[in-house]
């Protein structure tokens with residue numbers, strides 16, 4: 001493949017956009033890293049990263065090439081060959097909020113030239129690229145999608161904290177609104193990743209991402225509900241899961257936990273169910289059930305801990321509780337929508353004092369205000385003075401031996417401690 005150096009504009013420098021920008025610079029392209037958040041762009045201009053998986057060294061190296069331009073000035077987008085939109089797609093009042101994609105589309109459209117290419121990467125419901133983004137780009141530019149410029153969708157699959165699978169070695173699904181767009185989008189991503197996977201249209205590509213995340217969401221809900229019933233029946237669900245996982249085909253391992261968090265699972269499946277209901281009038285029952293079960297897990301953890309404390313003669317009112325791990329998944333600092341925050345709120349409302357240890361989560365980056373959580377270090381003393389220690393997120397760096405040795409009561413919501421570790425340990 002002959003590599004063509006493109007002028008690439010990346011709209012949104014979050015987890016997805018920054019990783020992509022750094023990779024595009026590495027691949028030889030000229031990259032304008034655009035964000036409306038001036039704090040983020042000035043961090044980047046100073047060679048500092050605010051995203052795990054991208055180090056400050058990588059940002060500095062990108063700057064040194066002279067081909068990485070972080071900016072909040074949209075005038076810098078002028079003359080782009082390829083623009084990639086990586087802005088957030090949250091829910092507002094339980095409904096998809098595409099205002100960020102719309103705003104990004106307007107900015108891109110204003111700088112769109114004949115022959116250029118636009119790709120949406122934000123996770124969204126099927127139809128967004130063609131029904132929502134294309135008209136905005138056309139109105140702003142006076143051009144026609146397909147005839148005058150190429151347009152496509154390519155879902156992001158980055159998994160922060162995953163040491164084995166990164167942007168480059170994870171196959172990337174690509175699509176276009178017509179054959180020429182697909183070819184353009186695919187040949188561009190072929191310069192960034194080892195393998196691209198073309199699909200027939202943008203809707204199929206949009207659905208691919210939602211299928212992946214809904215699949216995880218539903219399977220996590222399944223084992224969560226199973227864990228609840230297994231506990232009632234006095235059966236060790238973890239042993240059954242381990243045993244089932246030895247089947248070499250037809251089974252995929254998912255494990256119960258204190259609930260789902262982050263930007264994906266609590267949000268993306270609802271983009272799908274919203275679209276289905278909006279179009280067909282039917283409810284996507286699997287998604288609704290998974291939402292309900294996974295959202296109920298923090299309260300379940302709290303109920304179990306209240307019972308466990310009470311069995312030890314400690315009322316929840318006035319109890320001192322230590323949460324081990326605040327981030328929503330191990331070895332990351334991301335506490336967005338983390339179940340730990342809900343657990344802390346529920347415990348706080350019940351009259352407990354809540355402390356949390358998480359070396360990854362820097363206090364200033366998570367909004368702990370009003371949640372009554374004090375961040376502490378995981379010390380022997382902290383373990384000894386806590387009435388209950390809840391393992392919420394099993395970061396590799398925690399000293400689990402110390403937890404086992406010094407806590408009087410541990411509720412292990414991740415089954416991180418060895419099975420039947422002692423009378424002081426209860427498992428989800």
Ligand SMILES: NC(=O)c1ccc[n+]([C@@H]2O[C@H](COP(=O)([O-])OP(=O)(O)OC[C@H]3O[C@@H](n4cnc5c(N)ncnc54)[C@H](O)[C@@H]3O)[C@@H](O)[C@H]2O)c1
Pocket residue numbers: 011012013014015016017034035036037040086087088089100103104107121122123124156157158159160263264
């Ligand atoms: N984080 C992940 O692991 C992950 C993985 C796969 C897919 N996704 C999807 O990718 C998308 C982006 O996710 P993220 O985690 O990177 O979000 P993020 O919130 O970290 O980053 C989005 C960035 O876009 C910026 N932005 C918003 N509006 C803008 C505009 N009009 N112009 C320029 N910049 C603007 C924001 O300031 C922010 O810096 C979402 O749709 C998400 O669902 C995320």
